[in-house]
Amino acid sequence: MGDGSGRRDEIIAIATRLIASRGYSSTTVRDIADEAGILSGSLYHHFSSKEAVLQEILRAFMGDTLAHFERIVASEGSYREHLDQLIEHAFLTIEQRPDEVRIYQNETGFMMTQPGFEFLADGAARIEELWLEQITAGQADGAFRDSVDPRLAFRFIRDAVWSTVFWYRPGGSHTAASVSENYLELLHAGLLAD
């Protein structure tokens, strides 16, 4: 990752920015080529199709995210610490690679079922499995409230956290860290006063 043929990486970077802001189907091959300073037909020397570009973007994102998640749950620490780290890593990703997160959030739903994008469903399944293990184990050892369906808890957290990419803007009234902190507090203890 990173040793790519220069031009290819440039194009991926441009495509990522464009697709994140306009959506995949509204971003044309010409848009991408224009910003790369070449003709649209010339893109096909680097990628076999428009879909292949998206695939590459999503595959890299999914791979990295999964790898990080696996590393976290494999590390030392309590289930609660793991959960917090998973969440914190999500916020870190949103801060560092917002375009990829936006693309993932926007396009994954429609693409997941397309041929060639099976890795999306597979990855998502593995991620859910991995979170579920932490939550159920944490419920079993008394760390987490066990009246809540683990699957629902996972989706609750996942959706709340990753959705922040659509409105969080660095330089606003919150830093990524302060959003993370607030969210963790809500997640830990809820909204009701003690």
Added chain:
Amino acid sequence: MGDGSGRRDEIIAIATRLIASRGYSSTTVRDIADEAGILSGSLYHHFSSKEAVLQEILRAFMGDTLAHFERIVASEGSYREHLDQLIEHAFLTIEQRPDEVRIYQNETGFMMTQPGFEFLADGAARIEELWLEQITAGQADGAFRDSVDPRLAFRFIRDAVWSTVFWYRPGGSHTAASVSENYLELLHAGLLAD
């Protein structure tokens, strides 16, 4: 609402279903016309443009949602009760009008800035304001934990709740009511065991 000219309403219903499942830009005027049993050009007897169809769908949805929300906060009850009712109404809407919710979730981001869709930004702003009033008032009277930024709390809830439309399917292992119940518990008391 309800007195519609029959054919128009039929077309809106078809368009709603199609746009919800394929996305606005991937749904063609021909798709809609085909399902309505007419030629694509004939759609323009009923609507001035494809965008006008989307506008009508979103406007109705936004209007109804806003009206319900206003009614809830204007009703008797504590801030906490109001918040719970707002959330429960969201889940009810997701159950009863999932296609409209899906469309709203998917298309609002890109459309909000388009001319003719100003009502989206206006409505969203009013909704945020209305939730914020409940949260801040509830913090002031001690019902809600006041260490959390009300705006972040609102977005946290909003994103977690409305996102369920993308994966909740009636007839699965959860009813809308049980999802609602689990989410409320998490929201109230958090994930950590007492």
Added chain:
Amino acid sequence: MGDGSGRRDEIIAIATRLIASRGYSSTTVRDIADEAGILSGSLYHHFSSKEAVLQEILRAFMGDTLAHFERIVASEGSYREHLDQLIEHAFLTIEQRPDEVRIYQNETGFMMTQPGFEFLADGAARIEELWLEQITAGQADGAFRDSVDPRLAFRFIRDAVWSTVFWYRPGGSHTAASVSENYLELLHAGLLAD
């Protein structure tokens, strides 16, 4: 001519105004119907087609013009007086029925060859014939310079005069009468000083 069924005449009047200002092919049946306060389909109770409307406008215009021209050349007076009267009548028509003149000038070229519009070519031929008689006769009796091809003289005058409809606007620096006067002087004696 003139006793028409009210509604018909209204529609003809509207169509005349519209076609004069936008051109025949850019004026839609809907444009006309809108201004008449009816639906476009309802126009077909009055006219069998869009072309029929144009035909009626042009037929009336051609008929009136031809009738006037015939009356002039049949009246008492010298060839030169006749020629002046023909020209003056053209200016009068431009002042009183500019929309019809504009339509005639714009659409006649393309329409003349269409089936149903043979009256245009026929009328134009009769008009040319009628002018030519005056010019050749005037040349024969010494009133007109005979070094000029009569046919060219006719077209020269016709084109110069009728073209004024495209730029003459009442209320400007010239009245129709003063334009007529200037043109007659140029036509009589030319631009060169004596």
Added chain:
Amino acid sequence: MGDGSGRRDEIIAIATRLIASRGYSSTTVRDIADEAGILSGSLYHHFSSKEAVLQEILRAFMGDTLAHFERIVASEGSYREHLDQLIEHAFLTIEQRPDEVRIYQNETGFMMTQPGFEFLADGAARIEELWLEQITAGQADGAFRDSVDPRLAFRFIRDAVWSTVFWYRPGGSHTAASVSENYLELLHAGLLAD
């Protein structure tokens, strides 16, 4: 002028012929593409829109005409000689580039006010100015009859001369030169015998 990219020039030539004979709005992009032996969509590789084609045709015509006119009035010679040369150049243009003249005559009225076609009004204004200078100067030095409004004289000549494009056909009973000669005589000395 002349270095054009081959294909582009071919297409412009085809479009010029077609638009001249059918009118701009009745000439379809398909018509043009068919004659060029390509698909209609392929035209957009060369031109950004149908309007852009018309714009290019008219811009070239206006530019050339204006340049010639400027050269004439800047040359040595009396006002009368200049005027005659202006007229003769118009006839030459009609003979050599009749399609462009036809398009200019037919479409300029409606297009002049469209965005992107401002050069038409600008050019027309400059041409009028340039003719007016000759006429008024010629009146001042006694060459031209000064009882005629120069503006009316200009329009009289302009309309009579350029209108010939609609009926002049080479190979008929007149050559362009003989039409030119007759018109000049009429313009110089009028129709009345001395």
Added chain:
DNA sequence: GATGAATGAGCCTTCATTCAT
């Protein structure tokens, strides 16, 4: 006379993709 709904043909334009050079 008019409405309301629809037809059918066609229009301009966009876009991913291909391929000879």
Added chain:
DNA sequence: TATGAATGAAGGCTCATTCAT
């Protein structure tokens, strides 16, 4: 690697016209 030209399919939309009510 890139260009330049083109394809082929489709897309949103317009418009004259028809016809049952």
